[in-house]
Amino acid sequence: MKRKLKFAIWLGVLFDGVLIFIAAVALLAASGxxxxxxxxxxxxxxxxxxxxxxxxxxxxxxxxGVVGWLFRNYVGAVDALAEQTRTVLSATPEGRIxxxxxxxxxxxxxxxxxxxxxxxxxxLDLDVKIAEAGSRLEEERNRLAALMSELSQGxxxxxxxxxxxxxxxxxxxxxxxxxxxxxxxxxxxxxRSVFALLDRDQVxxxxxxxxxxxxxxxxxxxxxxxATVARSRLVKVQVAPFLSADLRIAGMVxxxxxxxxxxxxxxxxxxxxxxxxxxxxxxxxxxxxxxxxLVSHPDMSDEKRSVFAGIIAGESRDLSVTINxxxxxxxxxxxxxxxxxxxxxxDLVNVARRRIDTLLGLPTGVDRVDDHLWVKVDSYAFAQVLxxxxxxxxxxxxxxxIRFRAAAAGGFLELDxxxxxxxxxxxxxxLWETEPMQLGAEETPLTIRDVLERHGGEVWRQSHPQSYxxxxxxxxxxxxxxxxxxxxxxxxxxxxxxxDFDLFRNADAAQGLAGQRLSSLHYxxxxxxxxxxxxxxxxxxxxxxxxxxxxxxxLKGEVYEQLVNPKxxxxxxxxxxxxxxxxxxxxxxxxxxxxxxxxxxxxxxxLVAHNAAFDMRFLELKEAATGVRFSQPLLDTLLLSAVVxxxxxxxxxEAIAERLGLRVIGRHTALGDALVTGDIFLRLLPLLxxxxxxxxxxxIEVSRETYYARLQY
Amino acid sequence: xxxxxLIADDEPNIVTSLEYLMEKSGYEVKIARNGDEALALIESFxxxxxxxxxxxxxxxxxxxxxxxxxxxxxxxxxxxMLSAKGREAEVNKGLSIGADTYVTKPFSNQELIAKISGxxxxxxxxxxx
Numbered sequence: 001m002k003r004k005l006k007f008a009i010w011l012g013v014l015f016d017g018v019l020i021f022i023a024a025v026a027l028l029a030a031s032g033x034x035x036x037x038x039x040x041x042x043x044x045x046x047x048x049x050x051x052x053x054x055x056x057x058x059x060x061x062x063x064x065g066v067v068g069w070l071f072r073n074y075v076g077a078v079d080a081l082a083e084q085t086r087t088v089l090s091a092t093p094e095g096r097i098x099x100x101x102x103x104x105x106x107x108x109x110x111x112x113x114x115x116x117x118x119x120x121x122x123x124l125d126l127d128v129k130i131a132e133a134g135s136r137l138e139e140e141r142n143r144l145a146a147l148m149s150e151l152s153q154g155x156x157x158x159x160x161x162x163x164x165x166x167x168x169x170x171x172x173x174x175x176x177x178x179x180x181x182x183x184x185x186x187x188x189x190x191x192r193s194v195f196a197l198l199d200r201d202q203v204x205x206x207x208x209x210x211x212x213x214x215x216x217x218x219x220x221x222x223x224x225x226x227a228t229v230a231r232s233r234l235v236k237v238q239v240a241p242f243l244s245a246d247l248r249i250a251g252m253v254x255x256x257x258x259x260x261x262x263x264x265x266x267x268x269x270x271x272x273x274x275x276x277x278x279x280x281x282x283x284x285x286x287x288x289x290x291x292x293x294l295v296s297h298p299d300m301s302d303e304k305r306s307v308f309a310g311i312i313a314g315e316s317r318d319l320s321v322t323i324n325x326x327x328x329x330x331x332x333x334x335x336x337x338x339x340x341x342x343x344x345x346x347d348l349v350n351v352a353r354r355r356i357d358t359l360l361g362l363p364t365g366v367d368r369v370d371d372h373l374w375v376k377v378d379s380y381a382f383a384q385v386l387x388x389x390x391x392x393x394x395x396x397x398x399x400x401x402i403r404f405r406a407a408a409a410g411g412f413l414e415l416d417x418x419x420x421x422x423x424x425x426x427x428x429x430x431l432w433e434t435e436p437m438q439l440g441a442e443e444t445p446l447t448i449r450d451v452l453e454r455h456g457g458e459v460w461r462q463s464h465p466q467s468y469x470x471x472x473x474x475x476x477x478x479x480x481x482x483x484x485x486x487x488x489x490x491x492x493x494x495x496x497x498x499x500d501f502d503l504f505r506n507a508d509a510a511q512g513l514a515g516q517r518l519s520s521l522h523y524x525x526x527x528x529x530x531x532x533x534x535x536x537x538x539x540x541x542x543x544x545x546x547x548x549x550x551x552x553x554x555l556k557g558e559v560y561e562q563l564v565n566p567k568x569x570x571x572x573x574x575x576x577x578x579x580x581x582x583x584x585x586x587x588x589x590x591x592x593x594x595x596x597x598x599x600x601x602x603x604x605x606x607l608v609a610h611n612a613a614f615d616m617r618f619l620e621l622k623e624a625a626t627g628v629r630f631s632q633p634l635l636d637t638l639l640l641s642a643v644v645x646x647x648x649x650x651x652x653x654e655a656i657a658e659r660l661g662l663r664v665i666g667r668h669t670a671l672g673d674a675l676v677t678g679d680i681f682l683r684l685l686p687l688l689x690x691x692x693x694x695x696x697x698x699x700i701e702v703s704r705e706t707y708y709a710r711l712q713y
Numbered sequence: 714x715x716x717x718x719l720i721a722d723d724e725p726n727i728v729t730s731l732e733y734l735m736e737k738s739g740y741e742v743k744i745a746r747n748g749d750e751a752l753a754l755i756e757s758f759x760x761x762x763x764x765x766x767x768x769x770x771x772x773x774x775x776x777x778x779x780x781x782x783x784x785x786x787x788x789x790x791x792x793x794m795l796s797a798k799g800r801e802a803e804v805n806k807g808l809s810i811g812a813d814t815y816v817t818k819p820f821s822n823q824e825l826i827a828k829i830s831g832x833x834x835x836x837x838x839x840x841x842x
Contacts, residue, residue, distance in 0.1 A: 317821070319819070320819035320821075323819070410805070411801070412802065412805060426776055426779045426783070427772065430773060430775075457802055458802040458805065459806075460775060460779070460806050460809065460810050461779070462809070462810070475805055475806060476802075477802070
């Protein structure tokens with residue numbers, strides 16, 4: 001329309017222009033003529049009027065042709081060029097411009113195509129760089145997480161509000177172990193508050209101390225405190241801050257070390273000393289008094305003498321017994337310090353071999369080392385002992401090769417450092433044992449004897465003259481092999497679930513939940529299995545399963561799963577549904593024990609369940625008995641599904657899962673159903689957002705409406 | 714003929730008691746105050762039993778024990794190691810390098826005598842009458 005108008009205007013202007021031009025020329029030419037000539041001309045013109053009209057029409061067609069050609073090749077072509085360029089830029093990034101029209105327009109199109117190419121390649125470069133940087137960042141984060149998981153200490157990283165951004169397996173285990181007996185659920189989880197784990201005042205005090213250090217420009221202000229976690233374990237906590245650009249505390253790294261055993265050992269050592277001091281005093285006093293009487297009165301009667309001698313004999317006999325008992329009773333306390341760690345003997349031998357090779361260049365070998373033997377050892381110091389003996393043998397006796405062998409004997413490891421040929425004087429070892437160890441440039445005030453004393457070990461020389469071999473035999477207390485922990489490997493492609501730095505950006509979520517966006521909230525999705533459908537008629541919960549959602553991720557590593565002893569029979573009908581038999585539940589905690597732990601697991605989160613009313617009725621009926629109230633906001637995937645698909649009737653878990661393209665695995669176990677419900681909930685969130693339901697308050701409101709709508713049915 | 718005992722210990726009080734005890738039990742007794750002296754006395758005195766304290770100056774009881782076991786003509790001599798330490802590893806070490814028994818201080822006189830006579834009876838069997 002617009003284009004036609006433009007065409008008409010151009011045509012009109014051109015046609016009128018030409019007509020005006022011809023008329024002007026004619027008028028100009030006619031103005032010089034005489035009157036009669038003018039009359040004759042007018043007459044001619046009047047007579048030829050039809051011809052003139054025809055000429056004018058021809059001129060119009062001619063002008064139309066010229067304007068049409070101009071339009072096709074230039075005006076329209078440029079318009080089309082602009083249109084195509086806009087489309088390519090906004091919609092079809094891979095497209096090219098195909099121009100028709102004049103040579104100039106074609107040239108312009110070619111230039112635009114070149115410009116597009118340049119723009120695209122730059123864009124592509126940029127995209128690749130952004131993707132590379134992103135994946136590098138992700139990889140680094142994962143590497144950090146992997147590193148954390150390998151640490152022998154527990155690590156918790158928190159933001160300034162004390163929410164956990166990252167934790168490692170050790171930290172999780174530390175608090176899992178501290179949980180109520182039988183329960184393996186840890187309160188360590190992403191986005192959870194660290195104050196649920198550690199005393200708020202202790203942490204606050206530590207942060208105050210750090211702030212004090214920062215105010216005084218301390219280089220790396222770090223504080224430590226001892227904390228008792230969940231009644232039983234003693235944990236050494238080290239708090240180090242990390243700072244924002246303006247040097248405020250943006251968060252903290254907590255390093256946790258379980259010192260319960262070490263502290264226990266220290267306490268036992270102290271009590272041994274106390275016991276000895278207390279129990280030895282009295283008998284020694286008695287012996288001394290009796291002995292001094294005997295010495296001071298050589299003239300006493302035989303009868304008296306034998307009384308005092310009897311006292312000395314009796315008291316010293318008791319004293320021997322006391323000392324022996326105390327030493328036996330406290331043997332553990334004396335055995336080892338806390339710097340010893342359990343280690344496979346094969347590893348210890350390898351450490352020693354590497355050391356001998358690096359420091360002395362002496363060839364080493366292994367005759368036989370039992371793979372499953374473990375020792376309690378300070379591997380650094382002990383490898384130094386072995387290497388320093390090897391150095392002595394090589395320097396003083398020209399020994400050319402050292403071999404190792406190890407076997408168990410009683411509660412001890414017999415570790416032999418073997419060589420052939422040279423006969424080593426029997427007093428050589430005694431001398432070497434008591435001199436400070438020296439290895440090349442390395443020197444230490446420690447002697448071999450010191451190290452052995454610390455290990456509760458011994459060493460001596462043995463030889464087998466027939467085979468010309470000799471060996472130093474070390475005796476070290478064997479350790480029980482550490483149980484092999486299932487290693488949580490961290491695939492570099494996928495994001496491990498035990499960190500989430502995005503939580504940094506989250507403000508403290510505790511306030512004003514209703515106004516918060518659904519995508520930013522933390523959820524506990526749960527399900528229960530029960531003995532039947534009527535809690536008021538005595539049916540009971542027999543299983544609770546739950547999983548957490550933080551920052552839109554279902555954290556399959558942070559689950560709660562607990563069987564519950566219902567203290568009643570389990571009807572056969574219900575066994576058919578969930579497969580849990582009464583015998584499975586005998587040794588499980590009662591609901592009174594399980595519910596408080598589950599309540600702690602749900603702390604600070606929004607509850608999500610499918611057909612939540614059913615599960616909540618069971619929980620509410622236990623409120624009075626357990627003193628535990630679930631007052632958190634609650635969302636129901638059944639109702640939310642009805643909000644999203646109001647025209648459909650089937651809102652069973654399977655039906656929704658199928659609609660949303662989810663596979664259902666492990667149905668009718670509480671945890672299995674909770675996991676499916678969690679997946680469904682996450683898929684429902686974008687569908688709710690399409691309907692403008694983005695906050696918790698809105699979701700609760702529409703659920704309520706749906707609920708009433710369904711009730712009216 | 715009375716059995717011969719060598720007591721090797723640097724602690725004079727226990728030596729006095731042990732000497733008295735052994736003599737009263739019918740043994741012929743000699744005393745060594747350190748490891749070197751013990752080896753010299755074994756050479757000249759040729760005891761049947763040596764009571765060997767682990768912690769001695771100059772040469773430890775362990776060394777004396779090892780040197781004794783290196784001598785083929787001394788294999789029949791019974792070695793009783795005495796020690797105030799008595800950790801399990803030390804006991805194992807003593808027995809491993811050739812001691813016949815290991816007695817931890819403090820000990821009962823009766824038990825010590827019983828152990829020594831037991832060892833001598835055991836040693837007498839193979840070559841006995």
